[in-house]
Amino acid sequence: MASSPFLSKTTISFSSSISTALPWRPSPSSSSSSTAFRSIPRRRTLTVQSKIREIFMPALSSTMTEGKIVSWVKSEGDVLSKGESVVVVESDKADMDVETFYDGILAAIVVGEGETAPVGAAIGLLAETEEEVAEAREKAKSTSSSSSPAVTPTPPPATATPAPAIAQPAPSATPTYTAKKGVATPFAKKLAKQHKVEIASVVGTGPFGRITPADVEAAAGIVKPAKPVAAEPTPVAAAPPKPSAAAPPLLPGSTVVPFTTMQVAVSKNMVESLSVPTFRVGYPINSDAIDALYEKVKPKGVTMTALLAKAAAMALAQHPVVNASCKDGKSFSYNSSINIAVAVAINGGLITPVLQDADKLDLYLLSQKWKELVEKARSKQLQPHEYTTGTFTLSNLGMFGVDRFDAILPPGQGAIMAVGASKPTVVADTDGFFSVKSKMLVNVTADHRIVYGADLAAFLKTFAKIVENPESLTL
Numbered sequence: 001m002a003s004s005p006f007l008s009k010t011t012i013s014f015s016s017s018i019s020t021a022l023p024w025r026p027s028p029s030s031s032s033s034s035t036a037f038r039s040i041p042r043r044r045t046l047t048v049q050s051k052i053r054e055i056f057m058p059a060l061s062s063t064m065t066e067g068k069i070v071s072w073v074k075s076e077g078d079v080l081s082k083g084e085s086v087v088v089v090e091s092d093k094a095d096m097d098v099e100t101f102y103d104g105i106l107a108a109i110v111v112g113e114g115e116t117a118p119v120g121a122a123i124g125l126l127a128e129t130e131e132e133v134a135e136a137r138e139k140a141k142s143t144s145s146s147s148s149p150a151v152t153p154t155p156p157p158a159t160a161t162p163a164p165a166i167a168q169p170a171p172s173a174t175p176t177y178t179a180k181k182g183v184a185t186p187f188a189k190k191l192a193k194q195h196k197v198e199i200a201s202v203v204g205t206g207p208f209g210r211i212t213p214a215d216v217e218a219a220a221g222i223v224k225p226a227k228p229v230a231a232e233p234t235p236v237a238a239a240p241p242k243p244s245a246a247a248p249p250l251l252p253g254s255t256v257v258p259f260t261t262m263q264v265a266v267s268k269n270m271v272e273s274l275s276v277p278t279f280r281v282g283y284p285i286n287s288d289a290i291d292a293l294y295e296k297v298k299p300k301g302v303t304m305t306a307l308l309a310k311a312a313a314m315a316l317a318q319h320p321v322v323n324a325s326c327k328d329g330k331s332f333s334y335n336s337s338i339n340i341a342v343a344v345a346i347n348g349g350l351i352t353p354v355l356q357d358a359d360k361l362d363l364y365l366l367s368q369k370w371k372e373l374v375e376k377a378r379s380k381q382l383q384p385h386e387y388t389t390g391t392f393t394l395s396n397l398g399m400f401g402v403d404r405f406d407a408i409l410p411p412g413q414g415a416i417m418a419v420g421a422s423k424p425t426v427v428a429d430t431d432g433f434f435s436v437k438s439k440m441l442v443n444v445t446a447d448h449r450i451v452y453g454a455d456l457a458a459f460l461k462t463f464a465k466i467v468e469n470p471e472s473l474t475l
Contacts, residue, residue, distance in 0.1 A: 052107070052136045055124035057117045058098055060091040060384055068116045068261050069123065070095050077133070078106050080126065087123065090261050094351075094387070095380040104128050107136035116261075184211035195220040262349035272411045277448045280406055283460040286468050287422040287440045293470045297363070305396055306367040308419055309340045310473050312394055313358035315463040322459045323391050324414045324450050332414075332450040341390025341410070342370070344377050352410070353377050354390045363474055398422065404441045415446040415456070 057067050070088040074080060085097040086106065107127035111117045125136040184192070184199055188211045192199045195216065202219045204211040250256070259267065290311075294304050316323045316338050326332035338359045341352035353373035355366060376382045392414065395407045398421035407418040425439040442463070446456050466472060 051128050052132055052139065053102060053104065053126040053128075054122040055086065055098075055100065055126055057089070057111075057119050057121045057123050059119045060089065060094075060096050064091045064119060066116050066118045066261075067091055069111050069113050071113050072109060073097070074106050076106055076109055076137075080104055080106055090380075091384075094382045094384075096383070100126065102126060102128075105130065105133055107133045108140035110140055184216075188213045188216045191216040191220075195222070260348050262351070266350055269411055270408060273409050276409055276411070278409050278445050279448050279453070279456075280443055280445050281453065281456045281460060282404070282441055282443045283457075283464060284425075284439050284441050285464045287438045290467050290470045291422060291438060293473070297474070300364060300367075301371065302363060302367040303370065304398070305342055305394070306363065306370050307470070307473060308396060308467075309342060309355055309358055309370070309394055310361075310363055310366055311463060311466045311470070312392065312417060313338045313340055313355075314466055314472065315459055316392055317359045318462050319455065319459040321455050322415050322446065322451055325391065325412055326414070326447055326450045327412050329449070335391040337389075337391065339389050339391045341387070341393040341413075343393065343395040343407075344374060346378050346380075351377050351382065351387055352390055352393055353382060353387055354385075356389060393417070394419065398440065404443060406443055407445055409445045409447060413447070414451055415444055415459075418443045418445070 060067065068090040070090045072087050073085045074087070080086060080100050080103060082101060082103050083099050086100050087098050088095055089098050104126040105128075106124060108125040109123075110125065111121070111123040117123055125140055127133045127136045184202070184204070188202075189199060191197075191213050192202065197216055197220050199211065199216075202211050202215050205215055206212045290304075290307060294302070294307060297307075320334050323338055324332050324334050337357055340355045340358040342355065343350060343352050353370075353376070355361070355370060355373070358366060361369065373382070373386060376386070390410070390413065393407070393410055393416040395416060396419040397405055398419055401421050403420045403423055405418050405420065407416045409416050420441045420443075422438040422440045424436050426434055427437050427439075428434050442460065444456055444460060
């Protein structure tokens with residue numbers, strides 16, 4: 001009998017059946033005898049259980065709620081090895097290869113190229129042996145045909161660290177059945193404990209029988225009042241809101257373009273930023289010295305953005321409150337690292353690669369790191385920690401000739417700096433003599449819950465001193 005090529009590498013699940021020893025009993029031949037015999041336990045039997053695993057849509061960043069399948073690296077029927085790339089997923093900011101945790105055969109592709117799925121939804125099925133491929137494909141077909149909306153399970157909370165697509169054993173082929181322990185979502189288990197519902201007795205209606213919170217509430221006899229409450233006002237005020245909320249008709253020849261995944265993420269962040277109380281402070285800075293330094297270091301690959309990022313990091317080291325973060329509205333935290341996020345326009349959106357520990361890197365290493373990040377950003381190959389860990393953001397439109405602008409504060413950060421172009425400006429010295437000097441206007445938008453006007457003014461004063469005397473930037 002030919003053995004499966006995967007049994008030597010794949011984790012095998014064993015279920016053991018062991019009979020317990022019988023208690024001590026007196027000998028039936030002599031009730032008065034003190035001799036007793038211990039019963040001999042039955043032999044342990046091991047049963048190897050094959051597995052059909054689900055490949056889930058991973059959470060590639062803390063802000064990711066759904067992902068788009070860019071391309072499948074492997075096709076149905078391909079043999080996979082642990083750690084091998086299976087699919088390329090487009091998150092809210094980048095395209096990433098997703099690896100498998102197990103050896104096996106890609107039996108079925110549930111979510112095709114160009115389609116989206118929530119985090120935690122099954123996007124493919126992995127069979128352990130060739131005999132299970134047909135069974136896995138039948139499960140994929142029955143699930144997609146019987147309940148299309150139910151294919152996407154309740155997504156688990158996104159984590160800050162990237163997670164490859166994990167695979168877990170799939171239940172039986174029937175779409176609805178009594179779920180076993182461990183087939184319920186974490187929130188469903190929590191609800192079951194709260195309402196004292198035996199989780200093993202709940203019938204799951206999710207994909208492959210997964211128990212959802214709605215299943216637990218139905219088993220507990222809970223009826224949500226949200227639907228009736230929403231239904232009652234609608235007849236009363238249904239007519240007025242609909243015409244007012246309706247989008248105006250498109251002009252002849254107009255084209256509707258849906259948001260890309262990145263544009264959806266940017267839109268979400270911009271709307272979220274409206275809930276933060278912000279204020280803005282502008283500061284004119286003499287840029288003659290840093291312009292001269294830039295001309296010297298430009299042949300060595302140093303950009304003006306790297307110079308400004310380094311200057312901002314050095315100023316933040318002296319004013320840590322501007323580098324702080326407030327995320328819950330009840331407390332704020334001083335960040336242990338100074339990570340400068342720099343806004344970069346790419347095709348179809350905006351992304352902010354992060355120069356981590358910018359205050360500790362020398363100017364030339366910082367410039368080299370920045371060049372690598374820009375290349376990865378434009379090819380959509382940034383890793384989540386390379387664009388989600390910023391503590392302060394820098395946005396520079398000076399290269400486009402923009403002399404001043406205000407930037408929108410990114411959620412979770414304390415401040416963002418908007419840098420305009422250097423412009424020749426007539427200035428008067430203390431003796432009343434006029435001269436022409438280059439000036440650039442820097443505007444900073446800050447979270448007023450943690451940064452106050454005096455804090456921001458002090459920070460900008462320090463930043464101006466570093467820019468106007470930039471010798472320390474090259475040390």
